[in-house]
Each structure stands twice: as C-alpha cells, then as structure tokens.
Amino acid sequence: MTGTELLIWIRGPALQIATVIFLLGVVVRIFEILVLGRKPDLAEPRGSAAAGGLRTIVTRMFADRGTLQRSTFTVVAGYIFHIGIFITLFFFAPHILLFHETLGVNWPSLPTQVIDATAVVTIIALLAVLVYRLANRVIRYLSRFQDYLVWLVTFLPILTGYLAFHRIGLAPQHLIATHIASVELLMVVFPFTKLMHAFTLFIARYYNGAIAGYKGVNS
Amino acid sequence: MSKDQTIGEALRARGISRRGFMKFCAATASMMALPPSMVPMIAEALEKARRPSVIWLSFQECTGCTESLTRSHSPTVEGLIFDTISLDYHHTLQAASGAAAEAAREAAMQENEGNYILVVDGSIPTKNPGYSTIAGISNVDMLQETAAGAAAIVAVGTCAAFGGIPHASPNPTGAVSVSELVTDKPIINVSGCPPIPVVITGVLAQYLTFGVIPDLDELGRPRAFYGQSIHDRCYRRPFYDKGLFAETFDDEGAKKGWCLYKLGCKGPTTYNACATTKWNEGTSFPIESGHPCLGCSEPDFWDGGGFYKAISTPTEDITRTAVYAIGAGAAAGVALGAYNRSKKHRMEKQHQKVGIDDLEKGD
Numbered sequence: 268m269t270g271t272e273l274l275i276w277i278r279g280p281a282l283q284i285a286t287v288i289f290l291l292g293v294v295v296r297i298f299e300i301l302v303l304g305r306k307p308d309l310a311e312p313r314g315s316a317a318a319g320g321l322r323t324i325v326t327r328m329f330a331d332r333g334t335l336q337r338s339t340f341t342v343v344a345g346y347i348f349h350i351g352i353f354i355t356l357f358f359f360a361p362h363i364l365l366f367h368e369t370l371g372v373n374w375p376s377l378p379t380q381v382i383d384a385t386a387v388v389t390i391i392a393l394l395a396v397l398v399y400r401l402a403n404r405v406i407r408y409l410s411r412f413q414d415y416l417v418w419l420v421t422f423l424p425i426l427t428g429y430l431a432f433h434r435i436g437l438a439p440q441h442l443i444a445t446h447i448a449s450v451e452l453l454m455v456v457f458p459f460t461k462l463m464h465a466f467t468l469f470i471a472r473y474y475n476g477a478i479a480g481y482k483g484v485n486s
Numbered sequence: 487m488s489k490d491q492t493i494g495e496a497l498r499a500r501g502i503s504r505r506g507f508m509k510f511c512a513a514t515a516s517m518m519a520l521p522p523s524m525v526p527m528i529a530e531a532l533e534k535a536r537r538p539s540v541i542w543l544s545f546q547e548c549t550g551c552t553e554s555l556t557r558s559h560s561p562t563v564e565g566l567i568f569d570t571i572s573l574d575y576h577h578t579l580q581a582a583s584g585a586a587a588e589a590a591r592e593a594a595m596q597e598n599e600g601n602y603i604l605v606v607d608g609s610i611p612t613k614n615p616g617y618s619t620i621a622g623i624s625n626v627d628m629l630q631e632t633a634a635g636a637a638a639i640v641a642v643g644t645c646a647a648f649g650g651i652p653h654a655s656p657n658p659t660g661a662v663s664v665s666e667l668v669t670d671k672p673i674i675n676v677s678g679c680p681p682i683p684v685v686i687t688g689v690l691a692q693y694l695t696f697g698v699i700p701d702l703d704e705l706g707r708p709r710a711f712y713g714q715s716i717h718d719r720c721y722r723r724p725f726y727d728k729g730l731f732a733e734t735f736d737d738e739g740a741k742k743g744w745c746l747y748k749l750g751c752k753g754p755t756t757y758n759a760c761a762t763t764k765w766n767e768g769t770s771f772p773i774e775s776g777h778p779c780l781g782c783s784e785p786d787f788w789d790g791g792g793f794y795k796a797i798s799t800p801t802e803d804i805t806r807t808a809v810y811a812i813g814a815g816a817a818a819g820v821a822l823g824a825y826n827r828s829k830k831h832r833m834e835k836q837h838q839k840v841g842i843d844d845l846e847k848g849d
Contacts, residue, residue, distance in 0.1 A: 275790065290815055292815070295818045364799055
C-alpha cells in the first residue's frame with residue numbers, strides 16, 4: 268500500500284467507520300442517561316431547578332479556591348492541556364477546513380506559529396499529568412488501565428499532529444495518515460471510556476445544580 | 487557525430503564556449519547541493535566522458551516527458567548535453583522507423599552490453615501483452631530484454647516510476663512501473679507528470695560525472711531534487727503560516743497570491759524541485775501561476791481524492807454518515823432507555839417486602 272492509498276483509506280472508509288462508532292456510541296449513551304430520568308421530587312419547590320442547573324454548568328467550569336489550593340497542579344495542568352487541545356483542534360486552518368466541509372461552518376484560523384507553540388505546551392502538560400499520575404502514590408493506586416488508555420489516545424493526536432506539521436520521521440502521506448488514524452482511534456475509544464465526560468459533564472452538572480436549585484440553594 | 491567523441495568535444499563542435507560549459511557545470515553542482523569545489527570535477531568528468539549509449543523506451547505514455555525534455559529546453563545547454571549523449575533508440579525522436587529502428591536498438595545493446603543507460607517513459611501493461619506493442623514486441627518483453635544488458639535504468643515520468651495515469655483506478659491494462667518488473671538493476675525514478683527537464687539532465691550528468699547512481703529516497707528518487715516538499719520551499723508558504731488562503735480561484739485572496747491549500751494544493755505531501763528550479767527556464771511553476779499543486783511526482787496522484795479537495799478533508803460523504811449515525815444512535819438510545827426503565831419497573835414489582843414477621847418465621 269502506497270502512502271497515497273493509505274491516506275485515501277484513512278480519509279475515507281476508516282473515517283466513516285470511526286464516525287459511525289463515535290456518534291452512535293455517544294448518542295446512545297446520552298439518550299440512555301436522559302431516558303432513565305430522575306425520581307420525581309415531591310417536595311414543595313423553593314426555587315427554579317432549571318435556573319440552578321444551567322448556572323451550575325457555568326460555575327463548575329472554575330475551580331473553587333479550596334480545590335485550587337489542594338490540587339494546584341492538577342487544576343493548572345488540566346486547564347492548560349484542555350485549552351491547548353481546544354485551540355489546536357479548532358483554530359488550525361486544515362482542521363477548520365474539515366469542519367467547514369462536514370458541518371458547513373467556517374471561522375478564521377490562528378497563525379501556524381501560535382498553533383505550533385500551543386501544541387508544544389499541550390504536549391508538555393499532558394506528559395506532566397502522566398508523570399504526576401505515576402509519581403503520586405494515591406493517584407497511581409487509584410489508576411486503572413482505562414486511565415492510561417484515555418491518556419494515550421488523547422496524547423497521540425497532538426504528538427502525531429506535531430510530527431506531521433514538522434514532517435519528522437516518515438513520508439508526509441504516512442505522517443498525515445498516522446495523525447488522522449490517531450484521531451480515529453480516539454473517536455472509537457471515546458464513547459466507551461471516561462472520555463465521555465466531554466458530553467456527560469453537562470448532564471451531571473445540570474442535575475447537581477437542579478437538585479440544589481429546586482431546594483432554593485446554590486450548588 | 488562520431489560515437490568516440492567526448493562530451494567536451496561534442497559541445498565545442500556545437501559552438502558552446504568553455505565559459506558556457508562551466509556555467510552549466512556550476513548550475514548542475516548547485517542544483518544537486520554539491521559544494522563549489524566539485525564544479526571542476528564535474529567539468530573534467532563531463533569533458534572526458536565518452537558519450538554513453540542511451541536507449542529510450544516509450545511504453546504507455548503521452549510523450550509529455552519527451553516534450554518536456556526536448557521542446558522546452560532545446561535552445562539551452564541542457565538540451566545540447568542531451569544531444570551529445572548517443573541516443574541510439576528513441577522512437578519519437580529517431581529518424582529511422584520499423585525494422586531499421588529495432589535494428590538500431592539491438593545493435594546498441596550488443597555494442598554496449600552492460601554499459602548503456604536505459605531510459606523508460608510510460609507504464610507497462612501486464613493484463614494483456616497486446617495492449618501496447620512496438621514492432622510487434624510487447625512492452626514487458628522489450629523492457630526485460632533491454633534491461634538485461636543495461637548499466638542502470640532511469641524511469642522518467644510518473645508512469646514509468648510509479649504506474650502513473652494508466653495505473654489509476656480501475657487500471658484497465660494492469661499497468662505497472664518499471665521497478666515492479668525489473669528488480670536486479672539500479673533504477674532511478676525521475677517522477678513528475680512530466681518531470682522537470684533539468685532534473686532529467688541533472689540526473690544523467692551526475693551519473694556521467696561520478697559513475698554511480700545518485701543518493702535516492704525511499705521511492706527511488708534522487709534526493710538532490712526530491713529531498714524537499716513543494717510546501718516547504720513554496721514562496722506562498724508565509725500566507726499558509728499566517729492563515730491567509732484563497733477560497734476560490736477568483737476571490738481577493740487568489741488575486742493577492744495567498745496560499746492555495748484550501749483549493750486542494752498537494753504541496754505539503756509532494757516532493758519535487760518545482761518550487762526551486764521552476765519550469766520554462768526558471769519562469770514559474772504551477773503554484774506561481776495560481777493553480778494548486780496536483781502532486782504529480784507522487785505515486786497514485788491521480789487517485790489522491792480529488793485535485794481540488796484539501797488534504798485534511800474527508801474523501802467520502804461523512805456528513806450523511808453522521809446524520810444516519812446520530813439518528814440510529816438516538817433511536818437505539820431511546821429503545822435501550824425504555825428497556826432499562828421497564829426492567830427497573832419489573833424489578834420493583836418483583837421486589838418482596840420483608841417485614842418483622844417474615845424474619846421470625848424460620849424460628
């Protein structure tokens with residue numbers, strides 16, 4: 268198989284398979300959670316459940332002072348790699364082109380130097396959280412196979428993207444194919460692992476906020 | 487022209503000055519990224535070199551490679567250098583035809599057994615030998631017969647190097663490259679559709695100078711010319727880095743000469759010397775004329791997912807797949823949710839309440 272053939276397969280059939288698994292899996296899991304519903308609260312409402320739920324979705328984006336002081340490293344490194352992934356994924360011109368082609372929406376890109384620097388920072392942050400996980404005895408004890416798998420499938424797209432951009436190691440078609448394949452791996456693993464938090468966090472925060480909001484208190 | 491004439495003698499006979507010859511040697515050295523100290527060595531080697539016999543075989547091709555070599559460069563020194571090679575067989579360029587032409591080929595093969603250079607353009611059909619024949623000889627037979635006594639083979643053009651357009655899906659003739667049929671000879675792939683003329687002459691000049699085939703990449707192409715991507719050497723690269731793209735062929739970006747990535751440019755995955763040596767005596771190259779690179783020097787460029795489709799986009803209709811997947815997912819999710827709920831209710835119904843009396847029953 269030549270590089271072009273490989274790239275065509277990765278951009279075509281492989282992407283179809285990954286898209287089906289990703290979307291089918293994610294949507295099934297979200298609907299399952301939503302259909303399960305909540306037990307009816309028979310108490311007299313003392314506030315708006317919906318308002319509390321929506322507010323909590325926003326407020327939980329920021330760590331409270333206690334959490335920040337107790338787990339400064341986790342919070343800071345976590346923020347860095349999440350924001351880094353967001354920037355490299357949504358503001359690199361070739362990526363935007365993919366969204367434009369598939370979803371029909373377009374927005375301006377950032378200069379490649381900015382994307383490049385962000386990717387380096389993200390790679391460092393992801394390596395740091397892995398080292399921290401391994402070095403901290405409590406977190407290492409709590410870590411299971413899935414935690415390392417999830418780290419790997421998140422790390423690979425950034426690393427292969429960086430290598431593809433700088434053309435390090437392989438022929439360019441192979442590098443781009445490897446990069447897209449690593450994203451497809453992430454998509455396939457996504458619905459069945461903790462990566463689902465990217466969607467379920469909104470449901471969880473809403474329910475938490477709604478319970479508090481119904482009782483008329485802040486969550 | 488006598489066959490025993492050296493290249494130096496042949497050039498002088500054609501009115502090329504020493505200065506012009508040295509300029510060609512210097513240009514060749516810089517093109518191949520050799521130090522300036524190598525220029526006298528190239529000059530000396532070319533000066534003394536006996537005109538090597540070259541047999542040029544054309545198979546499933548469009549003659550574009552020959553056009554590229556002869557027409558666009560005929561008045562230059564490069565063209566004359568090629569003239570001074572003893573081109574013993576080239577059925578487009580030679581005067582002889584039919585049996586006389588084949589006789590010339592056979593004579594050259596016998597006279598220079600083990601020493602001649604075989605140049606091939608065009609791919610070779612393997613499904614049916616009758617798809618392409620020359621003087622009643624199938625391409626496969628002629629290639630194998632001629633390759634047997636060759637010192638080295640230069641596969642000129644993407645068809646000879648990788649199968650090219652005849653090899654494109656569905657490949658009706660079963661077209662293959664030279665390297666798929668000949669495995670026991672050094673093969674230099676000079677790919678491109680067509681290849682840059684100075685790349686063809688440069689490769690031949692290097693072979694004549696050093697007597698060895700040049701340093702090749704993993705696809706058998708000389709690194710001196712195919713060592714860097716179009717994208718990395720493109721004068722429009724700063725626009726790519728800044729995120730300034732032409733969205734259509736006639737928008738403001740296109741007029742300002744911005745990057746053609748979004749219009750399907752294959753520069754990032756294409757290795758060739760277009761951006762540096764350029765075409766038509768250094769005039770320009772496709773991107774400079776406002777058209778994205780097609781990636782013609784890469785294998786399977788014809789089946790690369792569309793000339794006007796950017797490399798980072800899917801080659802199939804992912805949007806429709808996504809809509810179906812979401813629809814199916816929603817339906818399956820609701821069905822599973824309903825099943826879970828009914829199971830929960832069933833369990834609740836089956837639940838037996840245990841009271842204090844029940845506990846005392848068993849004594």
